[in-house]
Amino acid sequence: MSNLKVHVLRLTPGQEVVGELEKYVSAQVPRGAFIMTCCGSVTSATLRLAADTNGVTNKIVKLSGHFEVLSLSGTISREGTHLHISLGDHQGAALGGHVMGDLTVFTTMEVVLGEALDVTLGRAFDNRTGYDELTITKDEREAAGTIN
Amino acid sequence: MSNLKVHVLRLTPGQEVVGELEKYVSAQVPRGAFIMTCCGSVTSATLRLAADTNGVTNKIVKLSGHFEVLSLSGTISREGTHLHISLGDHQGAALGGHVMGDLTVFTTMEVVLGEALDVTLGRAFDNRTGYDELTITKDEREAAGTIN
Amino acid sequence: MSNLKVHVLRLTPGQEVVGELEKYVSAQVPRGAFIMTCCGSVTSATLRLAADTNGVTNKIVKLSGHFEVLSLSGTISREGTHLHISLGDHQGAALGGHVMGDLTVFTTMEVVLGEALDVTLGRAFDNRTGYDELTITKDEREAAGTIN
Secondary structure (H helix, E strand, C coil), X not given: CCCEEEEEEEECCCCEHHHHHHHHHHHHCCCCEEEEEEEEEEXXXXXXXXXXXXXXXXXXXXEEXXXXXXXXXXXXXXXXXXXXXXXXXXXXXXXXXXXXXXEEEEEEEEEEEEEECCEEEEEEEECCCCEEEEEEEECHHHHHHHCC | CCCEEEEEEEECCCCEHXXXXXXXXXXXXXXXXXXXXXXXXXXXXXXXXXXXXXXXXXXXXXXXXXXXXXEEEEEEECCEEEEEEEEECCCCEEEEEEEEEEEEEEEEEEEEEEEECCEEEEEEEECCCCEEEEEEEECHHHHHHHCC | CCCEEXXXXXXXXXXXXXXXXXXXXXXXXXXXXXXXEEEEEEEEEEEEEXXXXXXCCEEEEEEEEEEEEEEEEEEEECCEEEEEEEEECCCCEEEEEEXXXXXXXXXXXXXXXXXXXXXXXXXXXXXXXXXXXXXXXXXXXXXXXXXX
16 A cells, blocks of 8 residues: 655755755654655755774764755654765765755755655664664554555 | 655666656656656766856766766656766766766666656746756645545 | 555664665565665675776675765665665765675665555566666556555
8 A cells, every 4th residue: 555645845045955854844744754856956065974994983074165966865853864965066076975964055956755654753772873773663553554 | 645656667778868758757747757766877978067166167078988877866847857866987986967968878777756646846947046946836636635 | 546655674783785675575575666765874885886998897896894875776676686876985985886785784774665566576688788677567457546
């Protein structure tokens, strides 16, 4: 049985993508959402990069300039956000990492969010990783076939 | 209520991805569509890169060679197409930008398109950006719960 | 009519992504599935890179270290898997290619799979490419409108 509702959004120049998506999800998608497609451009981004070779230290970089958003992936819920982005610079080189914030829209940002109607996304501390990690809670009523 | 229809396609060697997707959407998805997944390889691509440091000039590059398509994001409707791509070259380096065209399939291109059944995607000129930007029009009948 | 079922998963430290997804799809999604979003980190990956300039040789690289998964695209069915990935390294550089395996989860891997309820995904040898390529078989019963 189909269990997906999609939400199509366009953000405009100067809006901050993470904050706007969190505000939208908090108000309109209490179950939580995931990114299905994202296409646009930004003038800034703060990213946490992959761990170094020891797996301990993650560098945080504040980017400023013009970047095409090549992809955005991950989940957003009232309990937390986990997004990874890849950006293309003015030479075409791609770079990316974990989104900390500061994704300021340059011209546009087209985003499609997906909402799984039979699960609620949340976050809970995982002592294996030291982070609040994704939790997926089945809605028994919905699972019983009364999705609408 | 579920509001997504998906369309699964495979393109074959020599086909041009943008033109084929536009033809498919024009004929089969008049409401417009967005890219949900895309996996394949190309022998060419014309990309418009991110703006330079002044935010004014965007270089256009014509790529020729073999590239894996790492991701494709964005929307396609009868009124316009907005796609960003990331490519992997034969050394594994990733590059990408705004797709202008010339995405010639090398071996295959697996594409899943999504169609939101309760909205129509279009394009309208936005004088803040100088481009035709995405418009999202709710279908009142569908919004009233008669999606089928 | 809506025809998509989504499956939301979280993989945990030490799990191998491709094997886990194939196991899940084989058991839970016999029609086959495609990647809708993927966000997490890995400590290894084996990738087949794009063909060289002659279009003949594809280098295979075994990566070891810490990488953010920036995107994952493609399809998984009982008959075969076709995934492309882009990774961000500890300097933020993006790299990627065709996934051969060895995607070992570092902290987490959030994955949303899509299942098109009216088609079955498979693989068949294509002598134009030398690979088993995606096949898409419409389910006539489902196509007749009895999806549930």
